[in-house]
Amino acid sequence: MTDIKTDTPKTEAPIRVRIAPSPTGDPHVGTAYIGLLNFLYARQRGGKFVLRIEDTDRTRFVSTSEQEIFNSLRWLGILWDEGPDVGGPYGPYRQSERTEIYRQHVDLLLANGTAYRAFETPEELEDLRLRQIAAKLPPRYDGSHRELPQAKIDQYLAEGRPYVVRMKVPPHTGDSTSSTTFRDELRGNITFEHNNVDDQVLLKSDGFPTYHLANVVDDHLMGITDVIRAEEWISSTPKHILLYKAFGWDLPRFWHMPLLRNIDKSKISKRKNPVSLIYYRQAGFLPSAMINFLGLMGGGMPTNEAASTGKSSEADIFSLDDMIARFRLEDIRLGGPVFDLTKLKWLNGEYIRRSTPEAFYEALRTTILSDSYLKQIAALVQTRVETLGEFGNLTHFFFADDVMPTEEIFVPKKRTREETLTFAAEQLTTLEATDWTHEALEPALKKLGEEKQWSVKENFMLLRAIITGSTMSPPLLESMEIFGKPRTLARIRTFLDTQKKQNNTKK
Ligand code: GLU
Numbered sequence: 001m002t003d004i005k006t007d008t009p010k011t012e013a014p015i016r017v018r019i020a021p022s023p024t025g026d027p028h029v030g031t032a033y034i035g036l037l038n039f040l041y042a043r044q045r046g047g048k049f050v051l052r053i054e055d056t057d058r059t060r061f062v063s064t065s066e067q068e069i070f071n072s073l074r075w076l077g078i079l080w081d082e083g084p085d086v087g088g089p090y091g092p093y094r095q096s097e098r099t100e101i102y103r104q105h106v107d108l109l110l111a112n113g114t115a116y117r118a119f120e121t122p123e124e125l126e127d128l129r130l131r132q133i134a135a136k137l138p139p140r141y142d143g144s145h146r147e148l149p150q151a152k153i154d155q156y157l158a159e160g161r162p163y164v165v166r167m168k169v170p171p172h173t174g175d176s177t178s179s180t181t182f183r184d185e186l187r188g189n190i191t192f193e194h195n196n197v198d199d200q201v202l203l204k205s206d207g208f209p210t211y212h213l214a215n216v217v218d219d220h221l222m223g224i225t226d227v228i229r230a231e232e233w234i235s236s237t238p239k240h241i242l243l244y245k246a247f248g249w250d251l252p253r254f255w256h257m258p259l260l261r262n263i264d265k266s267k268i269s270k271r272k273n274p275v276s277l278i279y280y281r282q283a284g285f286l287p288s289a290m291i292n293f294l295g296l297m298g299g300g301m302p303t304n305e306a307a308s309t310g311k312s313s314e315a316d317i318f319s320l321d322d323m324i325a326r327f328r329l330e331d332i333r334l335g336g337p338v339f340d341l342t343k344l345k346w347l348n349g350e351y352i353r354r355s356t357p358e359a360f361y362e363a364l365r366t367t368i369l370s371d372s373y374l375k376q377i378a379a380l381v382q383t384r385v386e387t388l389g390e391f392g393n394l395t396h397f398f399f400a401d402d403v404m405p406t407e408e409i410f411v412p413k414k415r416t417r418e419e420t421l422t423f424a425a426e427q428l429t430t431l432e433a434t435d436w437t438h439e440a441l442e443p444a445l446k447k448l449g450e451e452k453q454w455s456v457k458e459n460f461m462l463l464r465a466i467i468t469g470s471t472m473s474p475p476l477l478e479s480m481e482i483f484g485k486p487r488t489l490a491r492i493r494t495f496l497d498t499q500k501k502q503n504n505t506k507k
């Protein structure tokens with residue numbers, strides 16, 4: 001058993017917590033949930049809440065994502081004390097600006113023998129993986145460069161061979177008793193056997209750190225006392241503990257929060273629920289209702305028994321200030337909290353009814369009736385109306401949520417209902433993966449049509465029917481661009497779900 005300290009850090013340390021989202025797409029409801037928990041924990045203890053952007057995975061980087069994360073969290077009132085845009089004493093807060101720091105830290109590990117250079121080529125590693133699969137072994141690095149003689153290392157370096165730096169997981173002798181134990185504040189001690197822990201890559205051959213290295217170095221250098229994150233990171237934690245130990249650093253406390261779930265208890269996914277915070281903002285959910293709803297997840301508030309039974313009650317309604325006063329992270333239950341849209345809608349309705357008429361009007365004018373939205377729509381229909389009164393005829397689908405075409409409208413003449421629904425699902429998959437400009441949407445949809453032998457006319461008529469509920473509309477792709485990706489995709493998913501339900505009732 002490796003000697004790991006599982007006790008908590010010095011209690012006098014001022015509380016510092018963080019969220020560390022990766023800018024890889026739309027801001028996720030899970031980020032807001034974990035953000036809220038960290039925010040509450042810091043506010044309750046006079047601590048600091050840090051926002052760090054973990055953008056070292058350049059293959060998944062989305063340039064607009066960081067700003068959208070900022071916008072969405074601010075919209076909800078989850079405000080950070082330190083971060084890339086507000087600065088702070090521990091910056092920079094964007095990992096891509098800290099690569100030199102990681103390199104220096106890797107050098108420390110190379111020098112003290114807890115990490116090593118591995119020079120295998122991607123082809124050699126692939127070959128190893130295939131051999132392991134063939135031998136029915138779990139694919140993992142076999143450690144063959146763990147003990148390369150110094151002369152060999154010098155030779156490879158002189159030849160300019162690319163390399164990665166890997167963590168030397170102790171003791172790696174196949175001895176099944178070697179393990180790492182850490183304390184999770186909600187679960188107690190968790191033990192991982194080292195033969196299940198790979199010699200993780202810390203520094204990639206492009207000089208960028210992996211998540212594990214950058215995350216640990218930053219949490220330490222930024223003085224983080226409590227790592228409050230989603231439970232999907234539990235299996236990474238032993239690697240992190242080994243890194244803290246390799247550097248000789250004290251551990252933070254670890255709190256792993258249950259994942260949000262769909263109604264059927266599967267991990268929350270866009271197939272079953274909109275997960276983009278942009279969707280909720282654009283579809284007219286109020287930030288106060290949204291934050292209240294997130295606060296209900298997991299049972300951290302004392303009086304929300306009703307939430308766990310699925311019933312809704314007055315006790316479920318509370319503000320961010322109420323949460324700062326009464327929320328207890330220790331009380332979070334491990335059973336996955338269910339992200340129930342029906343409940344969220346109920347809450348939102350309550351907040352709307354309780355708003356002053358002025359506040360309600362203001363909410364409309366800053367979201368679904370905002371100047372910028374209306375201006376874009378006006379420009380689209382100006383040449384298509386004879387009176388201003390016709391504006392509504394052409395544009396109601398931008399404002400109404402109950403758009404649902406009849407079968408006569410959405411099934412093309414030469415197609416069956418069945419094949420139409422199959423193609424609509426393929427359109428959805430294509431749109432999910434496409435940049436949201438009409439210039440990008442058009443070729444992507446046409447390509448799909450060619451592959452599946454759907455004519456351009458059939459293809460676009462179907463999409464038009466789903467999005468606008470009608471056979472006539474302003475230019476479809478421009479309309480979708482204005483309506484926005486999150487709401488467009490949600491509309492197609494609702495369409496598909498509704499049609500599927502009808503299939504089932506017909507059977
Ligand atoms: N970058 C990770 C994420 O995207 C951070 C996980 C953590 O909090 O350690 O969620």
